[in-house]
Amino acid sequence: xxxxxxxxxxxxxxxxxxxxxxxxxxxxxxxxxxxxxxxxxxxxxxxxxxxxxxxxxxxxxxxxxxxxxxxxxxxxxxxxxxxxxxxxxxxxxxxxxxxxxxxxxxxxxxxxxxxxxxxxxxxxxxxxxxxxxxxxxxxxxxxxxxxxxxxxxxxxxxxxxxxxxxxxxxxxxxxxxxxxxxxxxxxxxxxxxxxxxxxxxxxxxxxxxxxxxxxxxxxxxxxxxxxxxxxxxxxxxxxxxxxxxxxxxxxxxxxxxxxxxxxxxxxxxxxxxxxxxxxxxxxxxxxxxxxxxxxxxxxxxxxxxxxxxxxxxxxxxxxxxxxxxxxxxxxxxxxxxxxxxxxxxxxxxxxxxxxxxxxxxxxxxxxxxxxxxxxxxxxxxxxxxxxxxxxxxxxxxxxxxxxxxxxxxxxxxxxxxxxxxxxxxxxxxxxxxxxxxxxxxxxxxxxxxxxxxxxxxxxxxxxxxxxxxxxxxxxxxxxxxxxxxxxxxx
Amino acid sequence: xxxxxxxxxxxxxxxxxxxxxxxxxxxxxxxxxxxxxxxxxxxxxxxxxxxxxxxxxxxxxxxxxxxxxxxxxxxxxxxxxxxxxxxxxxxxxxxxxxxxxxxxxxxxxxxxxxxxxxxxxxxxxxxxxxxxxxxxxxxxxxxxxxxxxxxxxxxxxxxxxxxxxxxxxxxxxxxxxxxxxxxxxxxxxxxxxxxxxxxxxxxxxxxxxxxxxxxxxxxxxxxxxxxxxxxxxxxxxxxxxxxxxxxxxxxxxxxxxxxxxxxxxxxxxxxxxxxxxxxxxxxxxxxxxxxxxxxxxxxxxxxxxxxxxxxxxxxxxxxxxxxxxxxxxxxxxxxxxxxxxxxxxxxxxxxxxxxxxxxxxxxxxxxxxxxxxxxxxxxxxxxxxxxxxxxxxxxxxxxxxxxxxxxxxxxxxxxxxxxxxxxxxxxxxxxxxxxxxxxxxxxxxxxxxxxxxxxxxxxxxxxxxxxxxxxxxxxxxxxxxxxxxxxxxx
Numbered sequence: 001x002x003x004x005x006x007x008x009x010x011x012x013x014x015x016x017x018x019x020x021x022x023x024x025x026x027x028x029x030x031x032x033x034x035x036x037x038x039x040x041x042x043x044x045x046x047x048x049x050x051x052x053x054x055x056x057x058x059x060x061x062x063x064x065x066x067x068x069x070x071x072x073x074x075x076x077x078x079x080x081x082x083x084x085x086x087x088x089x090x091x092x093x094x095x096x097x098x099x100x101x102x103x104x105x106x107x108x109x110x111x112x113x114x115x116x117x118x119x120x121x122x123x124x125x126x127x128x129x130x131x132x133x134x135x136x137x138x139x140x141x142x143x144x145x146x147x148x149x150x151x152x153x154x155x156x157x158x159x160x161x162x163x164x165x166x167x168x169x170x171x172x173x174x175x176x177x178x179x180x181x182x183x184x185x186x187x188x189x190x191x192x193x194x195x196x197x198x199x200x201x202x203x204x205x206x207x208x209x210x211x212x213x214x215x216x217x218x219x220x221x222x223x224x225x226x227x228x229x230x231x232x233x234x235x236x237x238x239x240x241x242x243x244x245x246x247x248x249x250x251x252x253x254x255x256x257x258x259x260x261x262x263x264x265x266x267x268x269x270x271x272x273x274x275x276x277x278x279x280x281x282x283x284x285x286x287x288x289x290x291x292x293x294x295x296x297x298x299x300x301x302x303x304x305x306x307x308x309x310x311x312x313x314x315x316x317x318x319x320x321x322x323x324x325x326x327x328x329x330x331x332x333x334x335x336x337x338x339x340x341x342x343x344x345x346x347x348x349x350x351x352x353x354x355x356x357x358x359x360x361x362x363x364x365x366x367x368x369x370x371x372x373x374x375x376x377x378x379x380x381x382x383x384x385x386x387x388x389x390x391x392x393x394x395x396x397x398x399x400x401x402x403x404x405x406x407x408x409x410x411x412x413x414x415x416x417x418x419x420x421x422x423x424x425x426x427x428x429x430x431x432x433x434x435x436x437x438x439x440x441x442x443x444x445x446x447x448x449x450x451x452x453x454x455x456x457x458x459x460x461x462x463x464x465x466x467x468x469x470x471x472x473x474x475x476x477x478x479x480x481x482x483x484x485x486x487x488x489x490x
Numbered sequence: 491x492x493x494x495x496x497x498x499x500x501x502x503x504x505x506x507x508x509x510x511x512x513x514x515x516x517x518x519x520x521x522x523x524x525x526x527x528x529x530x531x532x533x534x535x536x537x538x539x540x541x542x543x544x545x546x547x548x549x550x551x552x553x554x555x556x557x558x559x560x561x562x563x564x565x566x567x568x569x570x571x572x573x574x575x576x577x578x579x580x581x582x583x584x585x586x587x588x589x590x591x592x593x594x595x596x597x598x599x600x601x602x603x604x605x606x607x608x609x610x611x612x613x614x615x616x617x618x619x620x621x622x623x624x625x626x627x628x629x630x631x632x633x634x635x636x637x638x639x640x641x642x643x644x645x646x647x648x649x650x651x652x653x654x655x656x657x658x659x660x661x662x663x664x665x666x667x668x669x670x671x672x673x674x675x676x677x678x679x680x681x682x683x684x685x686x687x688x689x690x691x692x693x694x695x696x697x698x699x700x701x702x703x704x705x706x707x708x709x710x711x712x713x714x715x716x717x718x719x720x721x722x723x724x725x726x727x728x729x730x731x732x733x734x735x736x737x738x739x740x741x742x743x744x745x746x747x748x749x750x751x752x753x754x755x756x757x758x759x760x761x762x763x764x765x766x767x768x769x770x771x772x773x774x775x776x777x778x779x780x781x782x783x784x785x786x787x788x789x790x791x792x793x794x795x796x797x798x799x800x801x802x803x804x805x806x807x808x809x810x811x812x813x814x815x816x817x818x819x820x821x822x823x824x825x826x827x828x829x830x831x832x833x834x835x836x837x838x839x840x841x842x843x844x845x846x847x848x849x850x851x852x853x854x855x856x857x858x859x860x861x862x863x864x865x866x867x868x869x870x871x872x873x874x875x876x877x878x879x880x881x882x883x884x885x886x887x888x889x890x891x892x893x894x895x896x897x898x899x900x901x902x903x904x905x906x907x908x909x910x911x912x913x914x915x916x917x918x919x920x921x922x923x924x925x926x927x928x929x930x931x932x933x934x935x936x937x938x939x940x941x942x943x944x945x946x947x948x949x950x951x952x953x954x955x956x957x958x959x960x961x962x963x964x965x966x967x968x969x970x971x972x973x974x975x976x977x978x979x980x
Contacts, residue, residue, distance in 0.1 A: 028676040103679045104815035107839045109788045117848035137652045146643040153636040162627040162828040186518040189593045198854040231852045298599045325594035338652040349597045358607035362721045363695050364688040369830050
């Protein structure tokens with residue numbers, strides 16, 4: 001082994017001078033014992049030639065090693081690894097393998113395995129996909145957002161935003177959002193009721209961690225957002241599942257459960273239920289609030305798709321009628337702007353926001369103040385509102401076209417109700433058709449369809465999947481439905 | 491009360507049409523019972539006049555209410571709130587106060603109080619401040635970062651980054667970072683060893699949650715980063731504190747503790763100890779690794795200031811000599827770019843990164859893929875490296891000027907060792923001088939100085955504070971030291 005062989009130099013990255021790279025490599029190998037005490041380094045001319053660098057570069061590296069005390073210069077003999085290393089007692093390393101070792105693949109200590117959090121993760125959907133209900137990225141308002149963001153980064157008036165900020169989020173966004181929610185969702189908030197999160201997922205996590213205690217009972221829909229379920233289980237809660245029908249979660253079943261045992265919280269995706277897309281009926285909302293008052297439980301209202309309702313105006317959230325602090329309301333801009341921009345929010349009484357802030361302080365310190373400022377500006381200018389109006393129309397047209405075509409092409413093989421809102425159709429497949437097999441076949445033809453397992457409650461096969469339509473332009477939609485049809489063939 | 495009085499219209503926000511705003515207000519008050527069943531709405535001409543809008547706008551709102559079924563149009567009589575409300579049984583609301591109620595201030599259910607997380611939070615430092623060791627925001631490389639970020643947001647080739655991504659972080663950044671760390675810190679990683687976090691705080695949180703179990707013992711410095719302490723306590727750990735001297739954390743004391751009881755993890759801020767700024771000596775690093783091998787504990791190495799070392803080359807991290815998976819290494823770009831850009835990382839064996847990913851999935855789903863891509867580009871182009879070289883020189887000069895002047899002006903009132911690196915001086919005040927009183931006085935003169943309490947271990951008054959110098963230009967530095975001097979007077 002030559003000394004040159006233990007080095008990989010990067011001659012392009014100008015940021016780290018070559019001599020420094022060489023010195024770093026040599027120090028590493030002296031510390032590891034690959035270059036033992038008393039070892040004579042190759043002459044600078046020879047090493048320079050082997051590495052393809054100037055001789056002066058190697059000399060500078062050697063000088064650095066001498067200055068730092070790793071190497072001794074012996075006139076007319078060369079450079080030798082010192083016996084007394086600076087600040088280092090090398091005996092220990094000598095017992096190691098003498099080759100540069102790769103970084104370890106396994107911890108030497110035990111870990112919390114987080115088995116309850118083994119959630120399926122879809123990485124990189126193909127171009128053609130029935131996704132879970134995502135917006136069309138081609139429509140994302142990135143021009144406006146990008147311009148605002150850049151100008152916020154550069155303007156001295158916003159420089160303070162480059163430093164540490166509030167755990168509760170950017171103040172300007174809290175002001176704008178409070179007003180926006182009051183106008184659009186019948187809330188009666190002030191900025192003190194608003195907490196900015198990284199998407200609705202962080203909203204669920206923070207609420208689960210602050211509201212729930214180990215052993216608490218939480219009620220969810222029989223089929224429910226599996227990541228919310230996992231978040232509650234992670235907080236130590238027991239899940240109770242109640243049926244979901246065409247009016248949403250069954251509130252009478254909730255009443256029965258409450259009569260039998262203490263219930264800490266009920267999780268609802270009121271507009272629209274995930275995964276089935278049904279809207280929670282107004283009478284059920286009223287009854288659920290009455291139950292919350294009677295039994296003192298928290299309602300975690302995840303209104304992630306409120307912005308996308310087509311057939312009539314959306315029903316105001318439960319939070320709009322909560323006068324005594326039973327509802328914690330979660331919303332998000334992820335579906336309105338794009339999933340990558342993790343800006344969501346919680347609306348809740350300030351005493352809850354305060355303890356959430358304590359927890360958030362140790363999770364990620366704060367949100368992205370600059371991005372939040374940009375969203376505030378877009379709200380103030382009505383840009384978000386205009387964007388929503390525009391895409392709502394597009395998605396409504398796509399929903400109509402999709403439902404028509406799905407029915408025309410697939411007939412009775414797939415059962416669904418056209419959703420009144422949201423970005424996906426909840427499609428039940430004929431029991432004779434195995435959805436996992438369909439998904440596997442479609443995948444071979446370049447189309448992603450969920451195999452449906454993620455929506456299944458324990459022990460029940462719904463043989464159903466969410467078919468996201470919003471990201472499919474007309475031609476793509478045709479093609480996707482065609483592939484789906486072919487994948488149904490036995 | 492007139493109907494007009496219950497509405498606040500926003501005539502500027504073009505996004506929500508005025509008629510919609512009016513309709514929303516009316517629906518809210520019908521639901522709340524403020525406008526009871528059978529109530530006759532004012533004539534459209536009258537309401538339009540009171541609201542200062544066109545009569546057609548009010549008519550459109552009324553039409554909307556009719557379509558949605560809230561209101562009935564009676565020819566020649568006007569519009570009346572219906573007896574049978576759409577989907578709503580209003581009896582319940584009628585028992586409520588009939589005025590629009592403000593959003594509740596308190597939850598009706600109990601909360602986890604998170605008392606152990608009541609950390610002091612400094613909001614909005616004044617212009618003149620001895621901060622905790624933050625970079626100068628005026629030097630932040632926002633031009634380069636802003637351009638990259640914007641172009642990443644707009645380029646079709648990056649559009650996939652607008653969607654959901656990997657929990658472990660942007661792949662391009664993991665590739666660049668692996669190479670960068672191998673070159674600068676003597677690591678031998680592949681991208682599979684890199685996990686991108688939201689700043690080093692999320693690194694600490696994720697490691698605490700995945701490595702620690704309730705009841706585990708964790709060793710920290712007697713004075714230590716208080717947020718790390720809180721993170722470990724939050725994970726259920728018991729803290730054991732060992733002395734810190736001029737060579738860093740006392741490894742012999744760690745050995746003694748390990749001989750007495752099981753130890754799960756040791757937390758070190760190797761380069762440089764927080765808050766005292768001392769560098770962990772090379773011999774101690776070796777001994778600490780040997781102890782980890784002997785006792786099987788994890789070393790959580792938080793190297794948040796590695797980039798800022800002035801007097802000699804920084805000592806390679808413990809992680810660089812970890813051949814069998816004892817070290818989990820935390821780094822961050824927050825100090826190099828700016829605190830608001832929450833991009834940090836963990837280097838650790840892949841089995842640890844995998845369980846961290848499971849947890850991260852339910853916390854915030856993923857990091858900021860676009861920002862991470864921009865940082866990857868800056869690394870690739872050597873921009874980060876050039877920036878560090880530039881600011882390192884500036885901060886070194888500021889450190890020199892600051893230490894000289896602090897000594898010249900304050901004399902023996904303040905004891906400190908010039909730090910070999912980092913962005914703050916650890917200053918011990920003469921016991922005769924009460925630091926909280928100094929801080930209060932300085933505050934009146936517009937200068938922030940920590941009162942030092944945050945650095946105190948339980949029951950010990952160190953009467954010391956970190957005096958961040960890096961963000962102070964020469965004139966500001968003079969002024970700040972002058973105010974500090976005047977604040978010392980009895």
